[in-house]
Amino acid sequence: MTTILKFYRNALKKYPLITSSIQTSSLMVAGDIIAQTAIEANSLKNINLLRTSQFGVVGLFLVGPTLTTWYKVLDKYLGNKGTSAVLKKVAFDQGLFAPTFxxxxxxxxxxxxxxxxxxxxxxxxxxxxxxxxANYKLWPLVQVCNFYVVPVQYQILVVQFVALTWNTYLSWKTQGSNLKEISN
Structure with missing residues (x-):
């Protein structure tokens, strides 16, 4: 386990954008698979792999790079120490970034x-x-904890593990109309 953590830390240090993007994509794929199996009651052999790969592509090329850049911008311009910096980060993250993103x-x-x-x-x-x-029910508290306790290089990892649940919800929510079309 220590070897895996060491490899991850080194990859994150040397290649932060690629590492975060791959981790984001992987967790978005996992969220979609959970949505298809646990919520939509499909068996693993009946998973819509096209849908899963599309969700993963968005994670790899949009969500991962955007979050990596966003957290660096927040840290650079709002700081990373103290309650004031944390509250500013959460305010910008939830007031500006979340609705737009x-x-x-x-x-x-x-x-x-x-x-x-x-x-x-x-x-x-x-x-x-x-x-x-749903975002406002989950993310403000997560982000307060994340920005207050977690070093900036690990904030995306923390967010993405919480986002496993979020990605499951997003997959289910965004596929609702597709499921209705299929059943009609």
Missing amino acids: IVVFLTSLAIVQQKNVESSINELKTNYKDILI
Whole structure:
């Protein structure tokens, strides 16, 4: 186990963007698989691998790099010590980043899934408010703890482990209309 942690720390130090992106993608894939098996009651052999890979691609090329950059920006401009810095980070993260990034995420997922513009806009209108409300129920407290206790290089890892549950929810929520279309 120590060897794995050492390898991870070295990879994170040498290649922070790639390491964070791969870890984010992996946990988004896991979240989608959990959504398909635990919530949607599919067996492992009936998992929609295209959907899982699309979720993973968004994690690899959008979510991972964006979060890595975002946490570095927060740390650089708002600091990393003290209650004031933590509260500022949470305020910017939840007041500015989260509402904007949810739109970017949903739009990117629709693009990867090759949905037309009308369908993408309808899904955004249908899902945005619910996802934003769910975000505010989970992430502010997580981020207070994360920004206050965790060194910046490990903040994405902490967020992504909590996000395993979040990714499961996002996968289920964003696939709801697809599931309805399939069953009709």
